[in-house]
Amino acid sequence: KQEVTQIPAALSVPEGENLVLNCSFTDSAIYNLQWFRQDPGKGLTSLLLIQSSQREQTSGRLNASLDKSSGRSTLYIAASQPGDSATYLCAVTGQGAQKLVFGQGTRLTINP
Amino acid sequence: GAVVSQHPSRVICKSGTSVKIECRSLDFQATTMFWYRQFPKKSLMLMATSNEGSKATYEQGVEKDKFLINHASLTLSTLTVTSAHPEDSSFYICSAPRTSGRVTQYFGPGTRLLVL
Numbered sequence: 001k002q003e004v005t006q007i008p009a010a011l012s013v014p015e016g017e018n019l020v021l022n023c024s025f026t027d028s029a030i031y032n033l034q035w036f037r038q039d040p041g042k043g044l045t046s047l048l049l050i051q052s053s054q055r056e057q058t059s060g061r062l063n064a065s066l067d068k069s070s071g072r073s074t075l076y077i078a079a080s081q082p083g084d085s086a087t088y089l090c091a092v093t094g095q096g097a098q099k100l101v102f103g104q105g106t107r108l109t110i111n112p
Numbered sequence: 113g114a115v116v117s118q119h120p121s122r123v124i125c126k127s128g129t130s131v132k133i134e135c136r137s138l139d140f141q142a143t144t145m146f147w148y149r150q151f152p153k154k155s156l157m158l159m160a161t162s163n164e165g166s167k168a169t170y171e172q173g174v175e176k177d178k179f180l181i182n183h184a185s186l187t188l189s190t191l192t193v194t195s196a197h198p199e200d201s202s203f204y205i206c207s208a209p210r211t212s213g214r215v216t217q218y219f220g221p222g223t224r225l226l227v228l
Contacts, residue, residue, distance in 0.1 A: 034217075041203075044156075044205065044219045051214065093215075093217070099158050100146075100207070103155060
């Protein structure tokens with residue numbers, strides 16, 4: 001059974017810092033991995049999707065990497081801003097399946 | 113881009129009543145949709161897979177008689193929480209996969225249910 005773990009559970013940093021969020025998964029046979037953002041009381045916003053054959057994806061100040069063999073992904077946020085404050089969720093899709101298994105999330109707070 | 117909608121976005125009901133939540137894929141067809149549940153400050157947990165034209169597949173520990181799922185058409189799945197109780201209060205989110213070369217999941221905005 002696939003399990004997804006995110007570390008840290010919460011992170012608070014001053015504005016302008018670069019930061020890394022971590023995600024690990026137990027079964028390396030995945031179809032893809034996604035990073036989502038969730039604001040309090042809101043739905044999910046897809047940030048980056050990495051296919052199993054890819055090593056990384058970039059969008060603006062965000063960069064996500066995938067090391068399938070070791071079961072790890074990182075989300076790098078450059079020059080953090082208060083507007084980046086949210087919960088960040090990592091989710092993997094198993095091969096042949098379409099349902100996602102989510103990590104517990106990292107609650108990020110960027111202090112002005 | 114692909115859009116998935118949910119209705120209602122928020123519902124408050126009395127204990128013992130039933131609540132229906134709709135999930136629609138607006139510009140693509142989805143033979144399969146997924147229903148997730150999220151407790152406060154917790155992650156999303158898959159409840160069931162909704163299959164158009166056949167019975168839903170429920171995850172272990174999810175009561176199928178409690179959470180009725182009907183995939184009425186290729187663009188609509190409904191989740192009915194029957195005889196709701198306060199412990200059913202949660203955030204319910206659906207997703208629908210779209211295949212265009214690769215499979216991409218599109219999520220609805222979620223429905224917040226509060227049972228008094």
